[in-house]
Amino acid sequence: MIVGVPKEIKNNEGRVGMTPAGVFELVKNNHTVYVQSGAGEGSGFFNHDYQRAGATILDTIGQVYAMSDMIVKVKEPVAQEYSLIQKGQIVFTYFHFASSEALTQAMIRSKSICIAYETVEDADGSLPLLTPMSEVAGRMAIQQGAKYLEKPVKGKGVLLGGVPGVSPGRVLVLGAGTVGIQAAKMAAGLGAQVTVLDVNMKRLRYVNDIMPSHVVTEFSNEFNIRKYIKTHDLIIGGVLLKGAKAPNLITRDMLKEMHPGTVIVDVAVDQGGCVETTKPTTHENPIYIIDDVVHYCVANMPGAVPYTSTVALTNVTLPYVLKLANMGWRSACNLDKSLAKGLNIVEGEVVYKEIMEAFNWEPALV
Ligand SMILES: NC(=O)C1=CN([C@@H]2O[C@H](COP(=O)(O)OP(=O)(O)OC[C@H]3O[C@@H](n4cnc5c(N)ncnc54)[C@H](O)[C@@H]3O)[C@@H](O)[C@H]2O)C=CC1
Ligand SMILES: CC(=O)C(=O)O
Numbered sequence: 001m002i003v004g005v006p007k008e009i010k011n012n013e014g015r016v017g018m019t020p021a022g023v024f025e026l027v028k029n030n031h032t033v034y035v036q037s038g039a040g041e042g043s044g045f046f047n048h049d050y051q052r053a054g055a056t057i058l059d060t061i062g063q064v065y066a067m068s069d070m071i072v073k074v075k076e077p078v079a080q081e082y083s084l085i086q087k088g089q090i091v092f093t094y095f096h097f098a099s100s101e102a103l104t105q106a107m108i109r110s111k112s113i114c115i116a117y118e119t120v121e122d123a124d125g126s127l128p129l130l131t132p133m134s135e136v137a138g139r140m141a142i143q144q145g146a147k148y149l150e151k152p153v154k155g156k157g158v159l160l161g162g163v164p165g166v167s168p169g170r171v172l173v174l175g176a177g178t179v180g181i182q183a184a185k186m187a188a189g190l191g192a193q194v195t196v197l198d199v200n201m202k203r204l205r206y207v208n209d210i211m212p213s214h215v216v217t218e219f220s221n222e223f224n225i226r227k228y229i230k231t232h233d234l235i236i237g238g239v240l241l242k243g244a245k246a247p248n249l250i251t252r253d254m255l256k257e258m259h260p261g262t263v264i265v266d267v268a269v270d271q272g273g274c275v276e277t278t279k280p281t282t283h284e285n286p287i288y289i290i291d292d293v294v295h296y297c298v299a300n301m302p303g304a305v306p307y308t309s310t311v312a313l314t315n316v317t318l319p320y321v322l323k324l325a326n327m328g329w330r331s332a333c334n335l336d337k338s339l340a341k342g343l344n345i346v347e348g349e350v351v352y353k354e355i356m357e358a359f360n361w362e363p364a365l366v
């Protein structure tokens with residue numbers, strides 16, 4: 001198979017879909033790999049590294065899309081890429097369709113095979129290709145939140161760890177999944193008081209078992225959310241309903257209940273966000289303020305630490321890339337049920353029910 005690796009063009013996205021180690025494995029399996037010139041630079045991988053591993057470097061993104069059977073990338077295609085995607089081409093990347101009807105319509109029109117990293121799902125319900133990036137984003141959420149709590153950037157002016165004689169800051173974590181646990185761990189490490197909410201008691205039991213006593217758990221419901229947003233300085237949005245639009249747990253009216261300078265880091269922004277006032281931002285302009293509440297809603301947080309994120313991501317994607325290249329998408333998905341869950345749009349048809357539900361589409365209309 002011919003596999004293409006384009007350079008990411010989303011704002012400040014330094015990750016790349018394949019490392020030279022991945023190229024080496026594919027070439028060893030008799031595949032051809034085209035890498036766009038400079039694609040890996042943000043992650044510390046240069047053209048000569050890819051060439052030494054056996055790849056051919058192409059000058060333009062157009063050439064990579066035109067010459068490849070399968071595109072392996074990181075983020076969802078942006079508008080400039082829509083017309084480059086070909087009928088029957090496999091596109092293996094994050095898509096987050098439920099948050100963008102425009103992207104969904106464009107990929108339906110392309111008649112490509114869209115396999116979304118974020119919905120590849122193991123038998124136990126875990127999401128092996130989302131987990132490493134959620135680990136990065138969960139940890140980063142506290143770093144970013146701590147920064148935007150500073151007064152010069154309109155935060156409340158609270159130091160999360162406090163100092164002797166002054167209470168530490170308070171962090172509210174919505175969702176005790178991968179993002180939530182990593183965020184809670186980082187916040188606890190800084191000495192903050194942490195409250196973690198989830199609707200899944202198993203997750204809350206797990207958090208309760210592994211975290212120190214200054215991390216407490218509560219059930220997630222509107223009553224508790226309304227109570228805790230008034231007293232917490234930093235709120236992390238880490239909820240997920242697989243493949244679906246995130247629920248709006250914090251509604252617009254609730255912002256008025258919060259202390260001015262409260263910071264929300266809505267990591268779930270890529271699935272539409274769990275805060276009604278969330279809209280995607282970029283690393284260039286990461287925040288905006290509504291009702292004195294600072295919103296940080298960067299949809300590609302791990303893109304800012306590509307040296308860590310590219311390796312963490314490609315460690316888990318490469319086995320699937322090899323399977324797709326060796327067997328083709330039909331046989332690979334027939335044999336590997338986890339990978340089959342990644343199929344979102346196939347030759348113009350949406351095959352993932354939560355995407356249809358996100359846009360209130362009836363099957364006959366698509
Ligand atoms: N902005 C970014 O750069 C990144 C965003 N993400 C996103 O972060 C989100 C979270 O991902 P993960 O932690 O991996 O998901 P996960 O599946 O590990 O955890 C989600 C948790 O949300 C909980 N939940 C569902 N409904 C809830 C409710 N009403 N109240 C409280 N909790 C609720 C679930 O029970 C689960 O424990 C996803 O949307 C993911 O795409 C992940 C990585 C990077
Ligand atoms: C998961 C995701 O959206 C990201 O890593 O950018």
Ligand SMILES: [Mg+2]
Binds near residue numbers: 256257292
């Ligand atoms: Mg207010």
